[in-house]
Amino acid sequence: MNALAIVVPKTETEEKLDALDAEGVYDTARKVREHDAERVELPVLAEPRATTFDALVEQDDPEIRAAGLDDYLRERGWDGEEIERAPSSWALIGDVVLVAFPDALGADERASVGEALLDLHGEADTVLAREGVAGEAREPDVTVVAGSGDTETIHTEHGTRYALDLADVLFAPGNQAERVRMGEVVSADERVLDMFAGIGYFALPMARAGASVVAVERNPAAFRYLAENAQLNGVADRVECVLGDCREYDATESFDRVVMGYYDSLGGYGTSDTEDVRSDYLAAAFDALDGTGTLHVHTTCPEARFPARSDARLRAAADEHGVRVASVDARVVKSHSEGVVHGVLDAVIGDG
Template identity: 30%
Template sequence: MTTEQWGVRIPTKKGEDMRQALLREGILDLTLKVLHDGDNLVFPVFEEREGISRYVFEDQPGRIALPRHELVGGIAIMQENDPAGADSILASRPSLHTVLFPESEISGEYRTREYTVLAGTATTLTEVNEHGHRYKVDLANAYFSARLSTERQRIAEKTGNNECVLDMFTGVGPFAIALASRAAFIVAADLNPRAVLLLIENIRKNKAGNILPVLADARRLRRILPWQFDRIIMNLPLAGTDFLPDAFPLIRPGGTIHFYSLVSREGEHIDRIRELGGIEVTERMVRSYSPGQWHAVYDIKV
């Protein structure tokens, strides 16, 4: 039998990296077969993204559909409070040690949320392996998004060897560490003390000696830091617009700001960005977030 579904088309040589990224994000539809299209693969996924299309896939015989979930290291995060489904997810992968259900949205100045343990070990602590890097993550105490794995690689590929980079809302440091092998120097800042402690541990774990961890409110960074930067990452989707006026004085002329935000219409923040000094603005949809809302990134040339 066949099914029409969203599909991500990728060169075959990048297929395994993409498969792993889609598995971590919990959007790879394992009930359907991957399409082989010349030198490309097409992976069936549950949600719409920029640049993807609808394809007809063959059903995967004998594959039992597991409840929707996202993988973060050895932890699975479910979309529904389903203990029986949690047991089936835990049994499906030997690498999993815990299945969680989020009891709240990400909120507060530390960007944290509350979880219930549905199966396995009662912990929110795990280790994530991503594109050759390792991150210690505590989901209840510090922000981390597995869904931005592909974005981290995209920004890393754009980063030049002599660049100075500022990660304004670093969390446990995945953007900063992903860029460390490319950039000359990175300042990774966060307001959450627990996140910064994990960041310091992750810097050591990945031997990223060119990262300076900073515990600070992003609004104070231009008073604290004596530098301007070639590239700034602003990953604070729920409130990032409040900090745009603080980012522009920290970027060098000709530099780039990568600003992430939840939006409900195309071009939602472009006027504000241009008022502040953005001369070239490219808006991309990273992923759908909820009906009528999506996670977007604005690449801003200043």
């Protein structure tokens, strides 16, 4: 195979790549690699005629690379500066690519990135711009930027299948490890209440592990997928789907474990300590445990104050309701925003 490369100063890498691309001799199938402390080797298809360089070498062991988004954008005429403004991360959910675009990109640039992402992910057929979420129901705001526009898909994660419509319900890719963990911490003989079930984010892994789960969801769109997903994963006999407000669920017996995935239960993530804690939700959780069991409370908190502030808020709410907190373990799920984390508290209530 061709293994020619030009040697150029590291400080001129982007400039030379743009020049090689314009000349049509940049070899995107191979990696740029270090030549020495000051220079790099840029792979070329033939000796450049218009681009200057320090030396032309033939690599003994060229490094082949898979094409990335920047390669596909270069094919569309993007230069190095424009590529710097392109999104650096995205999520493939089923056959839909979900992207948070920088504000600096206009509609035409978003469409170009979308088409490039479809080339990069051959199995995808729609690219969505993630604009945000709204309200306690966490309803997504998305825009189709490329592809067929079909926002309904089935996403598989560690064996759990999630059917959903990304235009109607939220799916947080960054919560994957936590979804998997919930299927690992639960025991097969446990009775679990998932107070904010959504499409079954936590309920499905727990049910697949053998637990009996009551999954409460008040958003009708999410509830429809919750019921469908229980069937899809073969756990309909272990998941009781309840449409309604979890605070109004009338339990006939106590639960061993309660999951609170709504992360404003312990108040917002501002710096004030006087923000409202959702004691109504916590009261319902304490009642469901009937004084003993495990409570998983999701929360957002300034990174520098996690988990101390969240722990203190949970314990204060427990004291208010006459509940004993035996222990609390805390973990960061992911970054929520700059300086703010999404965390979860695993609290042992009473004797556990």
